[in-house]
Amino acid sequence: MSFDALKTRLPVRPSIPPPAGTVETSVTVILAPGANGPDVLFIRRAEREGDPWSGHIGLPGGRREPGDASLLETALRETREEIGVDLPRAALLGSLDDLNPSLPTKPALLIRPFVFGLESKPAAQASAEVVESYWVPLSSLAPCEGTRRFRSRASASRFPASASPACRRASSSGA
Numbered sequence: 001m002s003f004d005a006l007k008t009r010l011p012v013r014p015s016i017p018p019p020a021g022t023v024e025t026s027v028t029v030i031l032a033p034g035a036n037g038p039d040v041l042f043i044r045r046a047e048r049e050g051d052p053w054s055g056h057i058g059l060p061g062g063r064r065e066p067g068d069a070s071l072l073e074t075a076l077r078e079t080r081e082e083i084g085v086d087l088p089r090a091a092l093l094g095s096l097d098d099l100n101p102s103l104p105t106k107p108a109l110l111i112r113p114f115v116f117g118l119e120s121k122p123a124a125q126a127s128a129e130v131v132e133s134y135w136v137p138l139s140s141l142a143p144c145e146g147t148r149r150f151r152s153r154a155s156a157s158r159f160p161a162s163a164s165p166a167c168r169r170a171s172s173s174g175a
Helices: 002-007 071-083 165-172
Strands: 021-036 035-045 060-063 092-095 109-117 130-137 147-153 156-160
Touching: 002 071, 002 092, 002 109, 021 071, 021 130, 035 071, 071 109, 071 130
Parallel strands: 021 109
Antiparallel strands: 021 035, 021 060, 035 130, 092 109, 147 156
16 A cells, blocks of 8 residues: 555544543654565664663654644654654654553553654664664564464563454455
8 A cells, every 4th residue: 555545544633632631642653665565663762760661662752742732743853852853744644543551550641643654764863762773564563363472561461463454365365
């Protein structure tokens, strides 16, 4: 699927004030051409005492600051601060559904993912917040079958993996 086709399927959602006490955050899902379709950029956060996301693999992004006019502005600012990449607004394809993870020891979170499609892979720089970055084929993130092990600091569990549309098509065609 081309970035133009993806853009027609991804709306940019209006900002709706979250419930009181909710911490607003946003992340960028940065796509660029890879060998077998789009690749997505992941980062590994620096390990810092007291940081709940210390050492985690994730997406560039972070907490909305009072000077941010919108969650899109937050995503752009955080991406620039964390990996030194200025994302062009013209590359915005849209946003995914808001996420509201529930963490018993943390305040309520709202995470808005913004998707960007770039013609080439930018050179992401390490920073005080990010120690490395990785380009991962998007197709590798949704295995066709089986379970995946997810680890947290509290436990390790196995969950069924959801199949991507490409896997469902392959299984229905007998491939």
